[in-house]
Amino acid sequence: MTDGNQALKKAGLKITLPRVKILELMQEPENQHISAEDLYKKLLEVGEEIGLATVYRVLNQFDDAGILNRHHFESGKAVFEMSTQQHHDHLVCLTCDKVIEFSDEVIERRQDEIAMRHNIKLTHHSLYLYGHCTNDTCDHADE
Amino acid sequence: MTDGNQALKKAGLKITLPRVKILELMQEPENQHISAEDLYKKLLEVGEEIGLATVYRVLNQFDDAGILNRHHFESGKAVFEMSTQQHHDHLVCLTCDKVIEFSDEVIERRQDEIAMRHNIKLTHHSLYLYGHCTNDTCDHADE
């Protein structure tokens, strides 16, 4: 809680109820990779009447501040996750929407080499692997 | 030209002027990774008065038919490229919008291993590397 406020201050953002609540919700594991619209709904569920415009605004500010990361999966809408963790990439199951995070040193190093070979100074990258779970927990419900 | 008509027929699409012209433009190297809007403008430049709705419609049909591929870079709008080529990934310069294609066996193999390790049967993936050109042709104009 104070933890979150620290992050807001460091980003030069005032401590306001919308920002604190959004940060709070975004920290829950179940809300990793959530869209602005879905986050807005969760806020309503929790009894916080925060406007959708504010949700978008705050998510952008948090993205700019490096507090969270934006991803574009194949759904057409952006999803967000806390960036407190290590860098990682994503495996997305197209059947059950489960998102698995992974990190691979070999791929990372390879990307750097490729960028260097082409005279590009890399700022970031996005790697998404799409497929279908082959275990029985999948093919059923959500997540 | 007959080449393109073959592709249209195989896809079950009638040979119409909009489709032929769009296929023609899409085959030019300079139009790889072009957006619907930009393609629409190029058609006007060439004197073809084809509606924007038709451009979107045809691009979707071509995508469905596997004639071309759609990509979502970080610009918010989808871009298209002919799919006649080998599989490859993309390096995007955020300064000049140049797109470099590359293909790396090590990364490909690694992705397969990661998917297998997580019990996912891979269908496809998207890998985009973003950065800035370090040569002097960049930092100036477009492309």
Added chain:
DNA sequence: AATGAAATCGAAAAGTTTTTTCATCTACAA
């Protein structure tokens, strides 16, 4: 070559996702 049904077209309306405007309100430094 003529015919007709199914497919296609363009323009405009509508749909989606996200951003901006603007008047009001609030955090917080002094």
Added chain:
DNA sequence: TTGTAGATGAAAAAACTTTTCGATTTCATT
């Protein structure tokens, strides 16, 4: 406590894409 820069919500607008609909065109069949 107060002034102000910054933040908010509602509504409008923007950006991108899809859908609707009446008119037109392709093309297999005559």
